Amino acid sequence: MPVKRTEYFNFDTVSVRSGSTTRAESLMDSDDYQRRLDEARGATLHTWGVCGGLRVSATPGQAGLTVQAGTALDAAGRVSVVDPGGFALTDPNLDPGQLLNITPVVVGGDGLLPLGTAGVPEGSYLLTLTWREIVGETRLIRLHAPWLRLVPRAGFGDVGEQVVLAEVTLAADGSVAGLTAGPRRAAGVPVERVELRCAQVSAGPPAAVGQGPAAELRARAGGGADLTVFGADGTARTALSADGATGRVGIGTDSPSAMVEITPRVADVHGLRVSTPAPGSGIELENDDSGPAYSMFPGEDGGWHLRNESTETELLVVSEDGALTVTDDLSVGGALSVTGGLDVTGRTDMAGDLSAAGKVRVATTESVEAALNVGGGGVHSGGGGGGYSFADRASGGFVTVPQQGERWVWYAFGGSARLWSGQDLLSVGKGGQGNALDVNGRMRCRQGAVDPSAGIWFHQQAPGKDRAFVGMENDASVGFWGNTGAGFALVMDTGTGMVSCRGGLTVAGETTFGRHFGRRDGEAVLHLFGSSVKDTGNGMLTLQSGGNVIALSGSEDFVGIGTITPQFKLDVNGDLRVSGSIIKGGGGFMIDHPLDPANKYLSHSFVESPEMATFYAGVVDTDERGEATVALPEYFEALNREFRYQLTPVGGLAQAAVIDEIKDNRFTLRTDRPGVKVSWQVTGVRQDAWAEAHRIANEQDKPENERSFYLHPGEHGQPESAALLAPPEGTHDD
Numbered sequence: 001m002p003v004k005r006t007e008y009f010n011f012d013t014v015s016v017r018s019g020s021t022t023r024a025e026s027l028m029d030s031d032d033y034q035r036r037l038d039e040a041r042g043a044t045l046h047t048w049g050v051c052g053g054l055r056v057s058a059t060p061g062q063a064g065l066t067v068q069a070g071t072a073l074d075a076a077g078r079v080s081v082v083d084p085g086g087f088a089l090t091d092p093n094l095d096p097g098q099l100l101n102i103t104p105v106v107v108g109g110d111g112l113l114p115l116g117t118a119g120v121p122e123g124s125y126l127l128t129l130t131w132r133e134i135v136g137e138t139r140l141i142r143l144h145a146p147w148l149r150l151v152p153r154a155g156f157g158d159v160g161e162q163v164v165l166a167e168v169t170l171a172a173d174g175s176v177a178g179l180t181a182g183p184r185r186a187a188g189v190p191v192e193r194v195e196l197r198c199a200q201v202s203a204g205p206p207a208a209v210g211q212g213p214a215a216e217l218r219a220r221a222g223g224g225a226d227l228t229v230f231g232a233d234g235t236a237r238t239a240l241s242a243d244g245a246t247g248r249v250g251i252g253t254d255s256p257s258a259m260v261e262i263t264p265r266v267a268d269v270h271g272l273r274v275s276t277p278a279p280g281s282g283i284e285l286e287n288d289d290s291g292p293a294y295s296m297f298p299g300e301d302g303g304w305h306l307r308n309e310s311t312e313t314e315l316l317v318v319s320e321d322g323a324l325t326v327t328d329d330l331s332v333g334g335a336l337s338v339t340g341g342l343d344v345t346g347r348t349d350m351a352g353d354l355s356a357a358g359k360v361r362v363a364t365t366e367s368v369e370a371a372l373n374v375g376g377g378g379v380h381s382g383g384g385g386g387g388y389s390f391a392d393r394a395s396g397g398f399v400t401v402p403q404q405g406e407r408w409v410w411y412a413f414g415g416s417a418r419l420w421s422g423q424d425l426l427s428v429g430k431g432g433q434g435n436a437l438d439v440n441g442r443m444r445c446r447q448g449a450v451d452p453s454a455g456i457w458f459h460q461q462a463p464g465k466d467r468a469f470v471g472m473e474n475d476a477s478v479g480f481w482g483n484t485g486a487g488f489a490l491v492m493d494t495g496t497g498m499v500s501c502r503g504g505l506t507v508a509g510e511t512t513f514g515r516h517f518g519r520r521d522g523e524a525v526l527h528l529f530g531s532s533v534k535d536t537g538n539g540m541l542t543l544q545s546g547g548n549v550i551a552l553s554g555s556e557d558f559v560g561i562g563t564i565t566p567q568f569k570l571d572v573n574g575d576l577r578v579s580g581s582i583i584k585g586g587g588g589f590m591i592d593h594p595l596d597p598a599n600k601y602l603s604h605s606f607v608e609s610p611e612m613a614t615f616y617a618g619v620v621d622t623d624e625r626g627e628a629t630v631a632l633p634e635y636f637e638a639l640n641r642e643f644r645y646q647l648t649p650v651g652g653l654a655q656a657a658v659i660d661e662i663k664d665n666r667f668t669l670r671t672d673r674p675g676v677k678v679s680w681q682v683t684g685v686r687q688d689a690w691a692e693a694h695r696i697a698n699e700q701d702k703p704e705n706e707r708s709f710y711l712h713p714g715e716h717g718q719p720e721s722a723a724l725l726a727p728p729e730g731t732h733d734d
Contacts, residue, residue, distance in 0.1 A: 043077030048160040049185040053111075054082065056127060056166040058176040063118045065127065065168065065176065067148060069111030073187045075160025078131040080146040084111040089132060092149040102134045104145040115148060118174040124153040125170060126182060128162035158183050193218045200232065220244060226254055237265065284309065387411030387420075445471065455481075581694060610698045612686040614640055619650070619679050626671045627659070630680060636665045640684025650677040 053070020072080045082088055087104035090113075094102065107113045115127070130147040150168065158164065167182025198214040201207075216228045216236075223244020228236050241250040250256030252263035252271070262271035274283055282297025292310035299305045299317070306316040317325040381387055388410045391398065399406040402422045409420045416429035416438075429435035447454040455471015469481035479491035489503040534542045542564055560566030562573035586605065593600035607615075616636070620628040647656040647669055654676045660668035662682070669678060702709075709724040710716055 038079075039077035041077060042073050042079060043075065045189065046073055046077075047188040047190055048073050048075045048163065049187040050163060050165065051079070051187045054129065054165050056168075056179065058168070058179050060177070060179075061175050063116065063174045063176065065115040065117060065166075067113045067115060067127075067165065069107060069113075072129050072146075072163040072165075074131055074163055076131075080129055080131045080163070081144060082107055082111075082113060082129070082146055082148075084109050087143050087145040088113055089134070089145050089147040090115055090149065092151075094147070096130075099133070099135045100139070102145075104134065104143060113148070115150075117150070117168070117170055117176065120150060120170055120174050122170055122172040125150040125168045126153055126156055127165045127168055129165055130162045153182075215239070381411075447472070581696075610696070611642075612691045612696065614684045614686060615681070616683070617679070617681045619677060620669070622669070622671045622674055622676045622678065624674045626674045626676070627668060628670075628678065629666055629668045630682075632662065632665045632667075632682065634665055636684070637662065639686060639688055641687045642685040644683045646681040648679040650679050652676070 049072065051071040051073055053068050054072060055068040055070070057066045057068075058064065067082065069082045069084050069086075071082070074080065084107055086107045088107055089102065090105055105113070128149060128151055130149075132145055132147045134143050134145050135141070136143055148165075151162070153167065164182055164184045166184060167178075167180045168176060169178035171177045194217045195213055196215040196217075197211050199209065200212045201209050212234070213230045215230065218226050218228070220226060220243070224242045225244075226238060226242075227240040229239045230236055238250075238252065238254045241254040241256065242248070243250075243256065248256040248259050248261070250261045250263070252265055253261055264271045274281075276282065276297070279300040280297055282295055284293055284295045286293040292308055294315075295305075295307045295309050297305055297307070301317075301319070303317050303319040305314060307314055315326075319325070379388075389398075389407060390409075391407045392405055395406045397406070402408075405421050407421065411418055411420065416427045416435065418424045418428075419426040423440065425440045427435075427438040427440075429438070445454045445456060453472040453474065455469055457466045458468045458470075459465065460467045465483070467483050469483060471478065471481070473479050473481075473488045473491055476495060477488075477491045477493050479488040481488050486503060490499070490501055492499045532544050534544070558566035558569060558571060560571045560573070563571055588603055588605040590601050590603045592598075593602040616632060618630065620630055622628045643662050645658045645661075645667070647658065649656050649671065655672040656669055656676070656678050658667055659670045667682070669680065671678065706724055708722065710718050710722050711724055713720060713722040
């Protein structure tokens with residue numbers, strides 16, 4: 001049945017309808033319209049049940065019930081209201097469809113409505129509330145009078161037509177023997193997402209008070225729910241998740257891998273804390289009620305206790321200072337950590353690690369300062385992990401893979417002793433090609449107290465003498481010393497880098513100059529096969545290979561290609577091809593002036609556009625019908641889109657228009673009379689592959705590191721220090 005009501009506005013006259021209306025038209029259809037919308041709203045936006053109040057009370061052993069005022073919503077979306085001073089029906093034998101000749105009861109001013117149970121047969125009943133209206137005695141008023149009655153519990157269909165308030169058990173004399181909630185239910189809201197908001201205060205400036213999201217409860221697709229909380233800055237964090245498919249619950253994670261998984265998201269914060277008001281309470285673990293139960297809790301002694309609850313025995317106690325007490329046998333199959341001293345006078349076998357916070361003495365009773373004191377035959381380490389590990393005294397901790405020398409290991413492998421810290425840094429072998437001493441990295445030789453300088457001697461077996469020395473000649477030079485008469489033959493000054501070959505220099509092969517070559521007091525030329533590098537003075541450097549020249553002007557920061565007299569930052573004498581984009585502040589052409597080429601230049605600016613526009617133009621004469629067809633290049637439509645036209649009659653006033661737009665690379669125009677010369681222009685926007693991939697962003701926000709800097713600071717009244725492209729500073733490296 002459609003939902004409709006009378007329309008009182010006359011759309012033909014654009015005014016309110018005139019004339020009187022009947023009571024049925026004015027009132028009843030409007031009442032029906034609003035009622036049906038309200039019922040649909042209640043039935044779809046809520047689930048049926050008790051909305052508020054409607055508390056049921058009774059005195060056990062006495063007859064009678066009392067219902068408190070309140071509201072309920074049935075499955076049809078109808079709201080039933082029991083109001084102080086309102087009306088209600090309590091006769092269980094009324095005809096459900098009767099409207100006339102019914103006398104309701106009046107709810108007390110205190111909001112309490114008594115219901116009698118005397119004479120009701122013994123048994124289990126449900127006290128229900130049904131939405132109902134009746135017509136008053138004058139038949140001019142319709143009363144809202146909810147129907148409260150006791151219906152047998154057996155066979156009751158709880159489908160929302162009647163809202164259950166309580167389950168009542170009556171004795172044979174009608175007295176109340178029991179009162180429970182039974183299938184009573186509260187009205188609900190069937191939503192996928194519930195958002196909780198709170199007040200939010202901003203200190204500013206400016207200071208502000210508003211509200212924002214504090215938490216969100218959202219149903220998961222496929223079952224389950226997520227609780228998300230929001231920080232003051234709007235950051236969302238998953239606080240609680242329940243997986244509908246597995247029943248797993250996550251705190252701090254939305255994908256729990258255990259029945260309960262806690263994932264802290266903040267450093268130095270525990271995932272779970274159990275606070276107890278008295279010692280002896282903690283966490284109990286049990287294996288499906290079939291095995292022993294174990295508990296962990298803080299004791300009255302301030303220690304941590306592990307207890308077998310099935311046998312009521314203490315298994316392990318750790319005191320406040322870290323002392324460990326084991327009440328039964330101790331078998332160590334893994335690691336053992338001891339916070340105090342450890343004395344071993346006999347044999348000790350352990351399958352795992354031993355960690356001691358105090359001193360350890362092995363095979364001796366001598367007390368020394370060392371944390372480990374071993375007497376007898378020393379210490380032996382063997383096997384795949386054999387070696388001696390020690391930490392840097394500055395760091396002290398154990399670093400598994402050191403990067404900065406935090407831990408070192410002496411070990412032997414492949415016939416050599418090795419010192420390792422992240423990698424082998426020193427290897428000592430029995431001799432061979434570089435095997436006696438192999439250092440991975442730079443070494444430092446220091447001058448000893450009795451040595452004339454720092455360095456390394458080289459000793460040969462055959463003569464049994466030191467034959468050469470590499471080291472410092474004095475405090476300012478380093479060199480090679482020949483111990484058979486050459487002395488310091490090759491020496492470098494450590495300040496200037498000048499190298500002196502005191503016995504001559506022979507070069508067999510190519511020579512590389514790492515810094516300076518040539519003259520500092522005049523022109524210099526370096527010839528390289530068919531090319532040359534030339535400095536002719538005045539800050540001009542030219543590079544020439546065959547007939548091509550590149551000139552670099554140091555005084556003006558100009559670069560010339562094909563010219564040795566560049567006049568611009570980049571001056572190209574010839575053609576220039578660029579396969580990418582050119583980004584510029586402006587541009588144009590400069591040629592010798594056509595009217596005075598010897599004395600003037602002529603310059604024009606480029607035409608700029610925010611799009612990759614193309615331009616086509618021409619002149620055409622219309623035929624005897626006033627029409628003309630313009631043929632464009634065969635590539636026109638493949639290259640362009642977004643066509644625009646401009647027509648200008650030439651030689652007289654005329655009207656011109658494009659009658660057929662561009663298709664198959666041509667368009668047709670028409671004038672209001674034949675034989676008119678028309679100047680035409682067509683523009684388009686490039687759509688070729690390169691243009692599509694390299695569109696120009698007309699307006700762009702500057703990156704954070706370029707803000708407050710300018711491409712052209714002077715034009716904006718800014719100092720040169722605000723230039724994005726800083727000018728070169730300083731001179732060449734001497």
